[in-house]
Amino acid sequence: MSVRTEERIFRIGEVAEQVGVTTRTIRYYEELGLLGAHASRTKGTHRLYNEGDVARLRELIRFRDLLGLSLEDLVELADTEEARAVLCDEWFAEPTDVDRLRIIEQAIPLAERQLALVHGRQETLEHFAAELKAKLVSLRDRRRELQRSLQ
Amino acid sequence: MSVRTEERIFRIGEVAEQVGVTTRTIRYYEELGLLGAHASRTKGTHRLYNEGDVARLRELIRFRDLLGLSLEDLVELADTEEARAVLCDEWFAEPTDVDRLRIIEQAIPLAERQLALVHGRQETLEHFAAELKAKLVSLRDRRRELQRSLQ
């Protein structure tokens, strides 16, 4: 956690494969400002990503797929998420405990919002599953009756 | 169920409002063959829908939204679903019990596939929720520790 471990660096193709998207998606997200366009990179050179970037992308993709959020929605959810990336950086830049507390107190309500979104979706799915199950039961009942009356 | 009740007829705008989509979406789905383009309609005249059509559209939209299926996927899931629409028609056209049984035996595996899809999505969401919850717990723990060490 607080040990400065050797950080692995990835190229865009590796990231794409790990996360399950195409390189085009990653470049598009960078274009929209969803992924940090590492200001250091000069045009034409290879894009490089660390593990934090990969984790961030993975989370974005999950919100996109599981909750059906638009990229505009994701920008909002990521805005504060950006603070978490900063968190990672600041964490290694030896911030004071006051800094750490401030960062964590920003991250908590965000995580709560995310969890609430997921719970909402879970409820909707629960409803849907119950409906399908009821339909199935009724179909099986009718099948049994018809089979009996046809014997 | 088997009573020939007065069936309500809806115009495209009413259907759109009930289901929560635009009329454009409905026309597009018809174009793709997802919604029965009532062969009776002559070009330029108003589209008309019965309650079965509305139920069918509602289900398509739910699969689209909750499972993120493409319209191509929906065509597959609807192919057999088409049989269910036929079912409704045939039901009133006084089919034999053999017909009914055949239709129901087609509908059951479809409903089972649909339910399996929903269950799969529920599991994925369960994982995601658990992860977010763990993150939240860890954030709160760290907050508590920092607050204590700052007192």
Place this chain on the structure above:
DNA sequence: TTGCTCCTCACGTCACGTGAGGTGGC
């Protein structure tokens, strides 16, 4: 040096959104 992956345009596609201009039923 030879592959391989990367780069930047840039046009194509899917699932609609959004008017433009016109017709039809209560």
Place this chain on the structure above:
DNA sequence: TTGCTCCTCACGTCACGTGAGGTGGC
């Protein structure tokens, strides 16, 4: 007759897909 909703093009948009042609690092 006056609204209102409907109709059919048809171009725009969002989130990428898919080459075309070229450069860069092991």
